[in-house]
Amino acid sequence: MSLSQDIPLSNEGVSSSSWSKHDTSWMLSLFGTAVGAGILFLPINIGAGGFWPLVLMALLAFPMTYFAHRGLARFVLSSRNDQADFTDVVEEHFGRSAGLVISVLYFLSIFPILLIYGVGLTNTVDSFIVNQLGFASPSRIVLSGLLVLGMITIMLAGEKVMLKAFEVIVYPLAAILFGLSLYMIPNWHLPTMSVMPSIGDFSLTVWLSVPVTVFAFSHAAAISSFAQAQRRHYAKAATEKAEHILKRTSMMLIGFVLFFVFSCVLSLSPAQLLEAKAQNVSVLSYLANIHDNPFIVLLGPVIAFIAISSSFLGHFLGARESFNGLVRKHSRLSSNATDKVGIVFMMLSIWGAAVMNPSILGMMEAFSGPVIAMILFIMPVIAVYKVESLRHYRGKVSNHFILVVGVLAVSAILFNF
Template sequence: MNSYNMRWVLSLFGTAIGAGVLFLPINAGMGGLLPLIVILILAYPMVYLAHRGLCRFVLGSKNPSDDITFVSETYFGAGGGFAVTVLYFFAILPILLVYSANLTTTFIDFWINQLGFAEPSRLLVSFIIVTVLMLFSTLGEVLVTKVMSVLVFPFIAILIIISLMLIPYWNGALFTNVDFGTVTTSNFWLTLWLVIPVMVFAFNHSPIISSLACSCKREFKDEAEKNSSNIISKAIILMIVVVFFFVFSCALCLTPQDFANAKTQNVNILTYIANRFPESAFLAFLAPIIAIVAMSKSFLGHYLGSQEGLNGILYKASNGKIQGKKANTITAIVTFLIAWYVAYANPSVIGIIESIGGPVLAILLFLMPTYCIYKFEVLKKYKSPILDTFIVIMGLIAISAAINKLL
């Protein structure tokens, strides 16, 4: 693990592990012990194979400057490549907007409830937050990944500290009434069905995968696939160790009914725990700080993907006239204005947009790379029927559950 690999491992972790991890314990814990064990087993192969497939999709072109928007044109032609670029952009942009809005709300709540100050102007707060995030986002890939790497360390530390703080509240409720016959019941399968898209979102780092692939092409040339797969694997192992320690620690101090109550109240797991154990006021103070750090670093990682998408749209719509620094400037201005508006207005439509982006993301992450492996000669060397079938099934489950959320 040299400094290059470590920087990218932490950047992938930082992109993936954001606010979603604060809701994963709720969805996973409602079904008791057995669904938790099943998703723990599924987590690594599902997340690793999907992201490795997307990385290989980008590595199909040896040109280091060819990111996902240009590679998709190589595979599908001008029209198909443009369609994939648009889908890629609209799969990532909604998540970016959700982070900008939720960051503003979380900061204002923290300012009022924890710090005890008067309510500030949302217009001003949203402007400052989005401006700071965009300034960091436009520093370039190397600096962005370095900033994310720095933010990751305190986030990992805080998650582990909170998991350890919950140990005195552990009880045996999770292990009581464990009936292995429940795997034949509809509730067990319903819990798994609904938790898979949440897990996909909680571990999703696809927006930064294209940047990783391009960087590895520059750094390792013909060894890019081997090294990028190694980086992705180590990042996911780190995610699983930290996140599932947190998930199981939460599950061991609460009951399935507690998780159902948290879902009904529409609060994240730390907020519910702080209310459930009022003597842990420290948690109530930590919760918004964790959320702010988590969403800030995820915003930076998602911006790299969003920038690629919009730059690709501008390039193709202008027949190559808008590219490089000019495209980056236009992308930054457009993203800033949209993110600032959404952060200020905080429209309720965000949830619907996110649900629409979910299926699109699953298509791009699970289905498209697998299809390309069997369609295009340059990728056929990666064929593995058993693993490919598994990842397609997981993708279809994630898509169907996300669509069900819309309905």
């Protein structure tokens, strides 16, 4: 069962050059998938390395984001089967055994992040109830159960409801990010432009910043369902429309997120950024602590809740599709039964993680990170030179660029781990 099944098939006369409400809905859903809680740590993680590495990563952010997700969407749309999801496509192009391994890794790259968001959502709401509203901490079992059930109910309502939920969530998220970025402008102080790091320090900082930048803008979890929806909606124009939507999504991401990052970094000194990194707190928490600003104190949990909720929906979309594809191919369950088993399994797992509140989130991210980098950056490039239907993309500079970024991301993550 696919979420895209409640989108009616469009005829081939639909214009691929015009922009529709359908396109806007998917752009917002991809934006929401990318902008998770990680954005609150991005200014510290990148800015602590210095101003010039930040400038370079800002320049590279758009091609890294757009080319990588475009490549993954092209890969999903390269199947001969119009109904194929990611699991079907990897088996078609890489064989049953290799396809199974890649599909399992793909699921395991998304699922731990979903658990992290379940924990984060519960902690954020609990903290807001206690610290901002002044009430006693509610039962964690009940609170986490209601939150997880609410998120999953939105997904079960179908793709149209899910996309509508993204619209409701993402608009205030983008508005708050933009407003907060403007709010911090009076506190900006320009860095000393003449201070240049050594080549070695600069290279090391940029290398270790690659995975941070990659995953801050990643919406890979929703790409397979997104590509399927475009194929159903636009038929033969699906690839062209998918690329058009992804380009606008990347531009929106880069614009809002980088403005927020630069505004935060320019509001803090290098010493303060290093202190925030050592404290392992979000940039909003640190700003609230040093300025004792009730405006930022109130906005912090609101932004965190909206960001985690939107990213939860996008990652649940990918995990649900991946689980269904795996079980459907290796069991006798019907598609409907498989979907129900997957929903129950994921709901209980997320709920259980939220109740236990584990302290192994960093290890989960370390495991998911390299796999996402390989699937988002490396595998689609390999497919271009292996899959006949993708042969017309060979020899493009963007392929080499994405492959290099993927190798750098995987190696930097493993180096840090």
